[in-house]
Amino acid sequence: MRLVTYRSNVTSAARLGAIVDDFVVDLERLGAHVGQPLPSDMLEFIAIGPHAIDNVAALLTRHNGNWPLDCAAPLVNVKLLAPIPRPRKNIFGIGLNYVEHVEESSRTLDTSRDLPKKPVVFSKPPTSVIGPGDAIEHNEAITRQLDWEVELAVVIGRRGKNVSERDALGHVFGYTIIDDISARDNRRAGQWIFSKGQDTYAPLGPVLVTADEIGDPHNLELGLRVNGVEKQRSNTRHLLFKIPALIADISSAMTLEPGDIIATGTPSGVGAGRSPQEWLWPGDVVEAWVEKIGTLRNPVVAVGTEPRKVQMRHIEDN
Template sequence: MKLLTYQTQKSEARLGFIHNDKVIDIQNFGDVMQFPLPSTMLELIDMGDLIIAEINSLMKSCDPGDLIGISFTMEEITILAPIPKPRKNIIGIGLNFTEHVAESARTLDTSNELPQKPIIFSKPPTAVTGTNTNILLNPKLTQQLDWEVELAVVIGKPGKYVDKKEALDYVFGYTVINDISARDCRRAGQWIVSKGQDTFAPMGPILVTKDEIPNPHDLNLSLKVNGVEKQNANTKYMLFNINELIEDLSTVFTLEPGDIIATGTPAGVGAGRSPQEWLWNGDVVEATVEGIGTIVNTVKEINV
């Protein structure tokens, strides 16, 4: 199922799903079918995997006429981030593609040795923004704004000490994240100032449930800046795949429904180019993951 958080001119944020190129409001769909359904993504995730099968079953028995009053065209809505306000920090994974390790070692102060365990950092919930919004560039903080397309995993149930063989059972779905980074804002090796500024986690445009992505380890990733391709790779080249990440992370701390894991970016970031390239006011960034979609954001310089 393709899920999204949206709003109209008359509504606050609402939860919907895409059907025949239209957005069906989930809570209103539940009212029509006399089956209580929530109005937010996190509430839906809390209901577990089986709720998706239940909604699909209800759709098969639904009269198409009943959907007319609860559906919208894409032109009638504004798409927000799938989870506009995560409960916790986004879990980021650094240096998870071999060529990105090499390019980072050439131009940043990271090691050229492949990580033996996942490198973990985080981005605050306030970093989240949706597609067709601005990435805010504060020139007093950074002159090295960079891009990173990533597949994001959304956890669907609590997990502690998860065996990697069972790890995908804990996944609810997948979305796209652009891990925006201010390369000159790292402090003593710590990344959160570089990674965690407001709007530095564009996410979306939708969340695709795991039943529609049978193999998350064979998805193309790409990113364009002003229409020029900068990154192009595949999730099969991750150093630590999703199963291994979930096993490792759940050993450190309990994973909970709605947790978001940004699984790392491939080579092609601005810091790794010769000469280096950075994002500036007015630049348009498009981050794409196969089977999910594209998030589009424009850099906007702010003066504070």
């Protein structure tokens, strides 16, 4: 199932929907037509538990092509938001989780050449999250080294503490895309949150794909383009610490809750690692994509300016 948070117009409230063909189906309204209460909020839906996915999938199949009035709208007529517009707590970021990125970072970012023995965990606050088409802010007074990082994001579906690697994937609700925007010149004594946690530095989306549709999350192509030029391309099979290891490690110290997000790390090809180094500037358009999920596009704008209009096709196959 491909789930979204959307607005039907600029003044309407955010709603929970599912994409079926080229339509967004409003789940709360569809449920109301058949006497099946469903939430209008993504976090509430995730919290219901895995059976909610099966129930909604059956509901969508039963009504496909015959949607009740006011339950479906063409995808092109709605505004997609981040699937989880306001996470309950900080996003768990994972640094240095692709071998080639460890090497390029050691050359340009003063990190160790040695492969990490445990996951390198940092965080991005909820205020850093933006949705597809929203503007990444470039504040030249703060940074002149704004960088990109495409990543597969894991969304937790079940509460867990001390989760074993064997059971870890059973705690996953689904997957989406995150672009871990980073101000490289804002690292402070080895601490990354100011560099990575600024407002708009976590573009997220465009959809949340449930785990059953992804299959093996360790065999997904992913990449990133800036102004149409490919900068990153790899496969999640090259993750140094796989998703079960990340869930087990984080949950050994911190309780994971439904809706929590883990950004699994980026492959090589970031701007800081290129020769010469490359950075994002106002007017650029960044496209992060992951196989089976789609493409997340965001313009870069100077702080205090309006983003230039970007033609968006939010969902596409790769």
